Amino acid sequence: MSKTHIPFFLLWQLLLLLAAVPSRRLLCHAAGGQWKFLLRNIGISAMHMQLLNNDRVVMFDRTDFGLSNISLPDGKCRVDPNDSALTTDCTAHSVEYDVASNSIRPLMVLTDVWCSSGALMPDGRLVQTGGYNDGDHVVRVFRPCKTCDWQEIGLGLIQRRWYATNQILPDGRQIIIGGRRAFNYEFYPKTGSTKLYNMPFLVQTNDPAIENNLYPFVHLNVDGNLFIFANNRAILFDYSKGVVVRTYPQIPGGDPRSYPSTGSSVLLPLKNLQGAAIEAEVLICGGAPKGSFRSAGSNNFVGALNTCGRIKITDTAPQWAMETMPLARVMGDMVLLPNGNVIIINGAAAGTAAWEYGRDPVLKPVIYRPDNPAGSRFEVQNPTTIPRMYHSTAILLRDGRVLVGGSNPHMYYNFTGVLFPTELSLEAFSPAYLESGSANLRPKIISSASQTKIGYGKQLTIRFTVSGALNAKLVSATMVAPSFTTHSYGMNQRLLVLGGNVRTVGKSTYEVVVTAPGSGNLAPSGFYLLFVVHEAIPSEGIWVQIQ
Numbered sequence: 001m002s003k004t005h006i007p008f009f010l011l012w013q014l015l016l017l018l019a020a021v022p023s024r025r026l027l028c029h030a031a032g033g034q035w036k037f038l039l040r041n042i043g044i045s046a047m048h049m050q051l052l053n054n055d056r057v058v059m060f061d062r063t064d065f066g067l068s069n070i071s072l073p074d075g076k077c078r079v080d081p082n083d084s085a086l087t088t089d090c091t092a093h094s095v096e097y098d099v100a101s102n103s104i105r106p107l108m109v110l111t112d113v114w115c116s117s118g119a120l121m122p123d124g125r126l127v128q129t130g131g132y133n134d135g136d137h138v139v140r141v142f143r144p145c146k147t148c149d150w151q152e153i154g155l156g157l158i159q160r161r162w163y164a165t166n167q168i169l170p171d172g173r174q175i176i177i178g179g180r181r182a183f184n185y186e187f188y189p190k191t192g193s194t195k196l197y198n199m200p201f202l203v204q205t206n207d208p209a210i211e212n213n214l215y216p217f218v219h220l221n222v223d224g225n226l227f228i229f230a231n232n233r234a235i236l237f238d239y240s241k242g243v244v245v246r247t248y249p250q251i252p253g254g255d256p257r258s259y260p261s262t263g264s265s266v267l268l269p270l271k272n273l274q275g276a277a278i279e280a281e282v283l284i285c286g287g288a289p290k291g292s293f294r295s296a297g298s299n300n301f302v303g304a305l306n307t308c309g310r311i312k313i314t315d316t317a318p319q320w321a322m323e324t325m326p327l328a329r330v331m332g333d334m335v336l337l338p339n340g341n342v343i344i345i346n347g348a349a350a351g352t353a354a355w356e357y358g359r360d361p362v363l364k365p366v367i368y369r370p371d372n373p374a375g376s377r378f379e380v381q382n383p384t385t386i387p388r389m390y391h392s393t394a395i396l397l398r399d400g401r402v403l404v405g406g407s408n409p410h411m412y413y414n415f416t417g418v419l420f421p422t423e424l425s426l427e428a429f430s431p432a433y434l435e436s437g438s439a440n441l442r443p444k445i446i447s448s449a450s451q452t453k454i455g456y457g458k459q460l461t462i463r464f465t466v467s468g469a470l471n472a473k474l475v476s477a478t479m480v481a482p483s484f485t486t487h488s489y490g491m492n493q494r495l496l497v498l499g500g501n502v503r504t505v506g507k508s509t510y511e512v513v514v515t516a517p518g519s520g521n522l523a524p525s526g527f528y529l530l531f532v533v534h535e536a537i538p539s540e541g542i543w544v545q546i547q
């Protein structure tokens with residue numbers, strides 16, 4: 001009656017409004033992920049992070065930093081006459097974070113680990129290399145165990161390594177590439193080769209006044225060669241012969257992407273591993289335009305780059321495809337998520353890396369979906385409240401969260417009177433796939449042993465449950481290598497998609513049969529997180545060791 005008097009279009013608008021408001025709110029919430037503080041104060045600033053296969057994360061900053069906010073245990077002190085800040089220091093500069101108990105244990109590191117690099121060995125030990133001052137030739141080993149601590153090997157390196165990049169190799173050694181005024185590479189452990197090898201590419205890409213090719217982006221290609229990107233260009237390098245196999249075109253625009261113009265880089269998920277020709281793609285995002293570092297020195301903070309370059313590194317005549325991010329970013333971390341998406345997190349919208357040179361924190365992460373059509377790959381996420389500037393980090397945890405820490409753009413621990421105080425906190429970002437709305441789609445791996453050994457090319461049966469309806473076509477398993485992360489770059493980060501056939505074995509219980517990667521070129525021996533993914537919702541991971 002009275003309703004019939006309401007013009008139809010108004011009623012329609014009202015209906016649209018009613019329908020849209022709650023669902024839009026729901027969507028925004030569902031798509032944006034959630035932030036949570038884990039610990040307000042871990043005592044140090046998490047400048048370097050590595051997840052170990054016991055779900056503990058080793059973190060460290062520097063020893064020549066002054067007093068941290070966490071004491072060494074049992075009244076221990078470090079006495080170092082060469083330390084430039086304190087010759088006797090009873091505080092810790094490395095800690096171990098236990099994810100399960102959300103707690104910290106102080107560790108003793110004897111020499112300076114500042115701006116160093118590392119990788120996990122096939123047996124799960126962290127081998128970290130170099131640093132500064134009395135630590136620049138040191139190799140340090142950390143074995144995953146509840147009470148373990150650092151062991152240091154004095155002259156483990158031939159060359160001082162500061163701002164170098166490490167990559168684990170198919171033969172179980174690490175290659176250590178570059179660093180400040182180190183235009184060469186070496187291997188660790190020193191089995192077989194104890195030599196230093198020159199790398200002219202690092203000379204060619206270096207501007208001596210800026211040193212703008214540090215922490216080069218290194219990815220092990222599926223053919224066993226190394227993709228190495230420094231400054232604004234890349235090569236494919238055969239380290240066994242010391243020859244450049246392919247020279248990639250310069251990234252369009254020519255702006256630098258490595259330190260101090262710090263962008264970030266990932267090897268995109270490797271798929272179709274049983275195919276005749278396996279393809280590999282690299283994605284490099286953000287950075288700072290040419291000249292930004294010098295400008296920052298005179299208090300002019302240039303806007304960061306808002307582009308990503310994507311290139312198929314296995315092509316014989318590859319070309320960069322450029323994409324525009326919704327937010328410009330320098331010092332962003334790129335983290336591979338278990339479902340094959342990439343999150344770009346932390347960093348700033350102006351300035352560069354290095355002390356006091358970043359401005360305009362970017363608080364919102366962005367998710368990149370590599371399989372979507374170009375133009376619909378990025379999605380802005382909910383913001384944090386904590387700027388994560390220079391010396392911040394982000395890594396993937398076994399439960400699918402992203403652990404975020406660090407940020408210290410100062411020469412010391414500076415908590416007051418500065419633009420971006422030294423951050424001692426840890427946060428976690430939970431992508432939308434962890435929300436309870438997805439619980440009925442989320443697989444749960446049922447596994448008798450928590451740690452499983454898998455052989456190259458072997459079939460693997462993974463049993464899992466899904467409480468809701470299963471879409472068998474949209475089930476896969478993924479394997480993720482945990483990264484050594486520092487300076488916005490996750491070394492050794494790698495994700496393999498293992499397609500497979502699903503069969504039903506009981507009520508809400510299924511098995512997916514997958515084939516493990518066929519070689520160490522695809523997946524260097526070591527510990528990986530194995531996930532079952534259903535409709536882009538990942539399970540919790542389990543640790544597997546491929547060998």
Ligand SMILES: *[C@@H]1O[C@H](CO)[C@@H](O)[C@H](O)[C@H]1NC(C)=O
Pocket residue numbers: 068069070071
């Ligand atoms: C850490 O900081 C708190 C708060 O400022 C202080 O009370 C505490 O003594 C500090 N601890 C150490 C070991 O420096």
Ligand SMILES: *[C@@H]1O[C@H](CO)[C@@H](O)[C@H](O)[C@H]1NC(C)=O
Pocket residue numbers: 080081082134
């Ligand atoms: C301090 O540095 C000097 C010169 O590099 C070196 O010979 C000495 O062993 C160092 N001392 C310690 C305790 O590291």
Ligand SMILES: *[C@@H]1O[C@H](CO)[C@@H](O)[C@H](O)[C@H]1NC(C)=O
Pocket residue numbers: 410412413414416417418
């Ligand atoms: C940071 O702290 C150090 C040592 O406490 C102090 O000398 C320095 O002036 C501080 N830096 C800034 C930028 O406030």
